[in-house]
Amino acid sequence: MGRLTMNKTANLAVALSVVAVLGGIATVGTQSAVKRSVLQQADIVSPGREAIMTRTEVSMGGTSGRHTHPGEEVSYMLEGTLVLEVQGKPPVTLKAGDSFMIPAKAIHNATNKGNTPAIIVSTYIVEKGQPLATPAQ
Numbered sequence: 001m002g003r004l005t006m007n008k009t010a011n012l013a014v015a016l017s018v019v020a021v022l023g024g025i026a027t028v029g030t031q032s033a034v035k036r037s038v039l040q041q042a043d044i045v046s047p048g049r050e051a052i053m054t055r056t057e058v059s060m061g062g063t064s065g066r067h068t069h070p071g072e073e074v075s076y077m078l079e080g081t082l083v084l085e086v087q088g089k090p091p092v093t094l095k096a097g098d099s100f101m102i103p104a105k106a107i108h109n110a111t112n113k114g115n116t117p118a119i120i121v122s123t124y125i126v127e128k129g130q131p132l133a134t135p136a137q
Contacts, residue, residue: 033058033059033061033062033063033064034056034057034058034059034062034063034064035056035057036054036055036056036057036132037054037055037056038052038053038054039053039054039055039121040052040053041053043128044125046125048127048128049071049125049126049127049128050125050126050128051123051124051125052123052124052126052132053121053122053123053124054121054122054123054124054132055119055120055121056119056120056121056122057117057118057119057120058080058082058110058111058112058117058118058120059112059117060112060114060115060116060117061112061113062111062112063109063110063111063112064108064109064110064111065109065135066107066108066109066135066136067107067108067109067133067134067135067136068105068106068107068108068133068134068136069102069104069105069124069126069132069133069134070104070105070126070127070130070131070132070134071104071124071125071126071127071130072101072102072103072104072124072125073101073102073122073123073124074099074100074101074122074123074124074125075099075100075101075102075120075121075122075123076098076099076120076121076122077094077095077096077097077098077099077100077118077119077120078096078119078120078121079096079116079117079118079119080095080096080112080114080116080117080118080119081093081094081095081096081112081113081114081116081118082094082110082111082112082113082114082118082120083110083111083113084100084102084108084109084110085108085109085110085111086102086106086107086108087106087107087108093113104126107136
């Protein structure tokens with residue numbers, strides 16, 4: 001293998017590793033329906049835990065899919081409308097300006113029933129090293 005080929009292979013391996021790591025954070029729903037970007041990630045005072053702040057966009061008609069987080073989620077709706085379903089609770093319609101909290105490990109799903117993308121800013125307080133979101137069974 002030539003040096004150029006090895007460099008391309010190494011670059012591809014690094015790129016795929018980054019995609020794999022971010023893929024666990026990016027979304028539980030379909031790639032086209034939900035786009036999650038990490039805005040900030042920092043250690044907090046509680047040992048073994050961290051805060052992760054994200055901006056999530058759910059396209060019109062998009063859904064997050066049923067999933068859980070390893071810690072609490074505190075969120076604020078910037079734009080749009082979502083129907084939030086948390087297992088064991090009635091569905092709630094959220095609109096721009098609303099805030100909500102989802103307990104750790106609660107199975108939930110968000111669906112955009114509006115006619116514009118929904119944009120949410122969320123902060124998660126989670127165990128370090130755990131995937132931000134895990135599909136629910």
